[in-house]
Amino acid sequence: MHPDWLSNAYVVADEPGGQAVIIDSGGPSTELLAAIERYGVAPTHLLLTHHHADHVSENHVYKERFGVEILAHPLEAEYLMDVDRTIEPGEVLEVGRLRIESILTPGHTAGMLAFVVNGEEVFTGDTLFKGSVGGVRAPGSTSFEDLKHSIMDELMKLAPNTTVRPGHTDPTTIGDEWEQNAFIRVWRGLDPESDEQCTVEGDPAQLVLFAPDYDGGHKAWVRWPDGKDDIVPGSRVVRE
Numbered sequence: 001m002h003p004d005w006l007s008n009a010y011v012v013a014d015e016p017g018g019q020a021v022i023i024d025s026g027g028p029s030t031e032l033l034a035a036i037e038r039y040g041v042a043p044t045h046l047l048l049t050h051h052h053a054d055h056v057s058e059n060h061v062y063k064e065r066f067g068v069e070i071l072a073h074p075l076e077a078e079y080l081m082d083v084d085r086t087i088e089p090g091e092v093l094e095v096g097r098l099r100i101e102s103i104l105t106p107g108h109t110a111g112m113l114a115f116v117v118n119g120e121e122v123f124t125g126d127t128l129f130k131g132s133v134g135g136v137r138a139p140g141s142t143s144f145e146d147l148k149h150s151i152m153d154e155l156m157k158l159a160p161n162t163t164v165r166p167g168h169t170d171p172t173t174i175g176d177e178w179e180q181n182a183f184i185r186v187w188r189g190l191d192p193e194s195d196e197q198c199t200v201e202g203d204p205a206q207l208v209l210f211a212p213d214y215d216g217g218h219k220a221w222v223r224w225p226d227g228k229d230d231i232v233p234g235s236r237v238v239r240e
Contacts, residue, residue: 002027005054006168006215012098012117013041019096021045022068023115023123024167025058033065044095047087048072049125049167050109051079051140073104075111079140089113103154107147108134114155121163122174128155128164129214130172133183135231144221144229152187169214182211183221183231198222199238200230210234 001008009027013020020041022032025048036043046068048056059082062068069084071093077083087093089104103114108126112134115123126134127150136147155164160175177184185191186209198207200222208229209221218234 007054008167010123010165011035013039014097016040019044021047021095021098022062023047024049024055025062026054029058029061043068046070047115048076050112051076055167056080073111073113076109105150105154106142107136107150108138109140110142121165122158123165124155125167127151128177129166129168130170131181132213132219133231135233137232144231148187182209197240200232200236207237207239
């Protein structure tokens with residue numbers, strides 16, 4: 001995990017001495033390189049969840065060291081110069097004894113991919129975090145509706161015991177997020193929406209939900225006067 005961005009990079013191997021993939025490269029490479037050497041594994045691919053700088057900043061390290069093939073969704077590859085091949089939603093990549101399925105989860109970005117490894121772990125990029133969800137105002141984002149669909153109709157359909165490896169900070173499980181994530185609880189109808197009023201960068205809005213975020217701050221679900229919903233950093237919200 002990067003000490004400032006709190007972004008994660010992962011190496012996933014089938015067994016010691018076996019084959020591996022790297023998922024995102026925003027975390028410091030030193031620790032991953034040490035783990036790769038310690039376990040004697042051979043990385044063949046670098047899979048990118050999306051194009052933001054805090055997830056791709058050390059792509060070159062793994063390309064230069066191992067000659068990995070860099071893969072991303074076509075919409076994300078448009079923003080990057082070093083993608084070798086695009087990967088489509090539903091496409092399955094087999095590396096050694098790893099079976100990796102890609103799931104399209106737009107919202108935070110248009111071509112965000114989640115990667116399900118051996119049906120046991122899902123790498124969710126910036127769509128779903130422990131206790132929080134991705135924002136939809138970052139460069140390349142789409143909509144609140146896309147993000148909600150990606151979480152509720154794609155990720156939450158995975159088995160409850162699936163380990164979630166998010167793009168930032170701590171792991172969790174699908175089951176824990178289903179029960180405890182504040183956004184998901186409101187979407188499920190378990191908890192009510194708030195009618196509190198606020199301003200977001202000076203514009204009036206309804207503060208539907210104000211919940212803790214992965215970085216120790218807050219994430220806000222707001223509703224604009226025209227009825228459009230948005231998810232924004234809590235730091236942009238002034239509560240009345």
